[in-house]
Amino acid sequence: MTTPKAELHCHIEGATPPALAARLATKYGIDLSAWLRDGRYVWHDFSSFIACYAAIANVFRAEEDFADLAETYLGELAADGAIYSELFVSPEQGLAAGLSRDAYMRAITAGIEAAKAKTGIECRMVMIGERHMGPEQVEGAARYAVSCGFPLITGFNMAGDERMGCVADYARAFDIARDGGLKLTIHAGEVCGPGSVRDALDLVRPDRIGHGVRAVEEPALVRRLADEGVVLEVCPGSNIALSVYPDFRAHPLRRLVDAGVRVTLNSDDPPFFGTSLAREYEIAESELGFSPEETARMTETAIAAAFVDEETRERLFARLRG
Numbered sequence: 001m002t003t004p005k006a007e008l009h010c011h012i013e014g015a016t017p018p019a020l021a022a023r024l025a026t027k028y029g030i031d032l033s034a035w036l037r038d039g040r041y042v043w044h045d046f047s048s049f050i051a052c053y054a055a056i057a058n059v060f061r062a063e064e065d066f067a068d069l070a071e072t073y074l075g076e077l078a079a080d081g082a083i084y085s086e087l088f089v090s091p092e093q094g095l096a097a098g099l100s101r102d103a104y105m106r107a108i109t110a111g112i113e114a115a116k117a118k119t120g121i122e123c124r125m126v127m128i129g130e131r132h133m134g135p136e137q138v139e140g141a142a143r144y145a146v147s148c149g150f151p152l153i154t155g156f157n158m159a160g161d162e163r164m165g166c167v168a169d170y171a172r173a174f175d176i177a178r179d180g181g182l183k184l185t186i187h188a189g190e191v192c193g194p195g196s197v198r199d200a201l202d203l204v205r206p207d208r209i210g211h212g213v214r215a216v217e218e219p220a221l222v223r224r225l226a227d228e229g230v231v232l233e234v235c236p237g238s239n240i241a242l243s244v245y246p247d248f249r250a251h252p253l254r255r256l257v258d259a260g261v262r263v264t265l266n267s268d269d270p271p272f273f274g275t276s277l278a279r280e281y282e283i284a285e286s287e288l289g290f291s292p293e294e295t296a297r298m299t300e301t302a303i304a305a306a307f308v309d310e311e312t313r314e315r316l317f318a319r320l321r322g
């Protein structure tokens with residue numbers, strides 16, 4: 001039997017298989033030649049990755065395209081042993097597709113429900129604001145998240161280019177989300193260093209941090225993460241693909257765990273980085289030196305930190321215990 005897994009950090013459009021992007025581009029007459037060649041996404045650094053991601057996210061046009069993407073991704077995750085997934089969603093993509101935010105949310109919800117009916121995988125959605133679109137867009141995403149009435153949205157997150165602006169500019173968006181009852185996570189300490197993680201802790205007070213790995217550069221900050229029990233959504237394959245670290249030997253996951261930081265394993269944007277959730281578990285064991293017992297503890301941490309009600313959490317823990 002495959003070991004049970006859980007994923008807290010995956011951007012749904014970032015899970016688009018290249019073959020699906022190619023098929024939709026042909027169907028809708030979109031030129032993807034700058035971004036997709038020989039069945040692989042084309043980018044070479046963080047900025048071109050963000051641009052490539054945006055181009056691929058824009059090939060979706062119909063509700064059924066988004067629904068199929070969510071159902072297919074969750075089906076694959078379940079086949080790899082995942083019992084829980086949090087998908088990062090961007091209703092702005094509904095507008096880009098010529099639909100509406102609600103149509104986008106309906107479609108992803110339909111995909112989630114279909115996957116659950118087939119495989120039993122539990123899933124929640126985390127609303128994304130894109131940092132490089134500026135504070136107004138991110139606040140708009142937070143306002144929509146708390147008012148749209150889709151019950152599977154349980155969290156709010158900011159992704160995008162961490163080098164843009166400062167966290168303080170976005171604090172209001174997180175206040176809106178928190179006041180509306182959503183749990184919070186934020187991309188920090190991926191492209192930028194410990195200062196970015198410290199700002200996130202001070203100004204956003206998140207339940208979790210996306211990546212956060214560069215906190216390792218400041219020992220006092222690592223102690224703070226451990227003391228405060230902040231959970232990191234670590235994506236080792238993504239970090240290597242985006243050259244945050246030159247190779248797995250340089251990756252700080254072991255140092256963070258040894259310092260008592262709570263961590264989970266995630267794929268981020270799997271086909272962009274040549275990875276999958278199952279591959280991240282393999283990487284942790286074969287490249288980063290963790291035992292199966294240790295990766296099982298990371299899955300437990302993911303369930304403990306999942307943005308779900310307590311009854312669902314108990315059910316998920318019961319499934320983990322088998």
Ligand SMILES: Nc1ncnc2[nH]cnc12
Nearest residue numbers: 011014159160187268269
């Ligand atoms: N790894 C990443 N960092 C920031 N924004 C993203 N959007 C999609 N993937 C991302």
Ligand SMILES: [Zn+2]
Nearest residue numbers: 159187210268
């Ligand atoms: Zn991410």
